[in-house]
Amino acid sequence: MSRDYWEKRYRTHDMPWEKGAPSPGLVDFLSGHAQLPRGSVCVPGCGTGHDVREWARAGFEAYGADIAPGAIGLATDKTKAAGLAAKFQLADFLRAAPPFQFDWLFEHTLFCAIEPSQRDDYVRAVLRWLKPDGQYLAVNYLIPDQDGPPFGTTRDELWNRFSPHFDLLSEWVPRSYPNRTGLELMLWWRRKSRPAGIAG
Numbered sequence: 269m270s271r272d273y274w275e276k277r278y279r280t281h282d283m284p285w286e287k288g289a290p291s292p293g294l295v296d297f298l299s300g301h302a303q304l305p306r307g308s309v310c311v312p313g314c315g316t317g318h319d320v321r322e323w324a325r326a327g328f329e330a331y332g333a334d335i336a337p338g339a340i341g342l343a344t345d346k347t348k349a350a351g352l353a354a355k356f357q358l359a360d361f362l363r364a365a366p367p368f369q370f371d372w373l374f375e376h377t378l379f380c381a382i383e384p385s386q387r388d389d390y391v392r393a394v395l396r397w398l399k400p401d402g403q404y405l406a407v408n409y410l411i412p413d414q415d416g417p418p419f420g421t422t423r424d425e426l427w428n429r430f431s432p433h434f435d436l437l438s439e440w441v442p443r444s445y446p447n448r449t450g451l452e453l454m455l456w457w458r459r460k461s462r463p464a465g466i467a468g
């Protein structure tokens with residue numbers, strides 16, 4: 269999906285993913301892991317920035333990237349209004365170089381928003397934006413849809429794509445927005461110290 273496609277969806281307020289609140293799974297993760305060392309985190313495909321602000325509230329150096337100028341504008345305004353210090357950048361996560369490599373990367377409905385044919389690019393981008401020993405926390409949307417966005421995935425696909433590069437620390441079915449209950453799977457990965465190659 270192109271930048272124009274996403275920008276039009278923001279301009280026309282066609283944003284069914286916009287829930288006005290951060291991912292419940294992220295809220296519970298952060299409150300349940302209060303002792304985690306604080307560091308930098310990037311949320312690619314951050315939309316209006318609810319998840320970025322949740323990481324910022326928890327004391328992380330929080331950063332959001334999105335391909336749509338409308339999303340970055342809304343995220344910046346809402347963050348200023350909330351009195352938080354998160355930063356936002358207009359960027360195509362799949363192609364751009366990161367401003368620096370992050371300690372954490374948080375996935376929430378970007379993997380399902382891109383074309384499935386771009387998923388190798390997505391894994392390469394995660395490896396580019398994350399520090400060598402970084403952590404990748406994902407709220408995965410396990411729906412069957414092939415006609416998206418959103419495009420579905422399975423745990424098997426996620427395992428096959430990420431386990432060559434990451435060790436799985438934990439997985440669980442999170443609390444979700446009401447219309448996604450039982451459809452989400454959280455995977456918490458730590459990047460392997462010896463990276464695997466990726467084809468393509």
Ligand SMILES: C[S@@+](CC[C@H](N)C(=O)[O-])C[C@H]1O[C@@H](n2cnc3c(N)ncnc32)[C@H](O)[C@@H]1O
Nearest residue numbers: 274285313314315334335336360361376377381
């Ligand atoms: C389904 S929305 C989810 C937004 C946000 N994560 C949320 O849950 O509210 C997908 C977001 O990814 C952004 N996006 C799509 N392709 C992108 C890309 N290649 N790089 C960065 N952002 C992208 C879109 O503009 C949109 O804001």
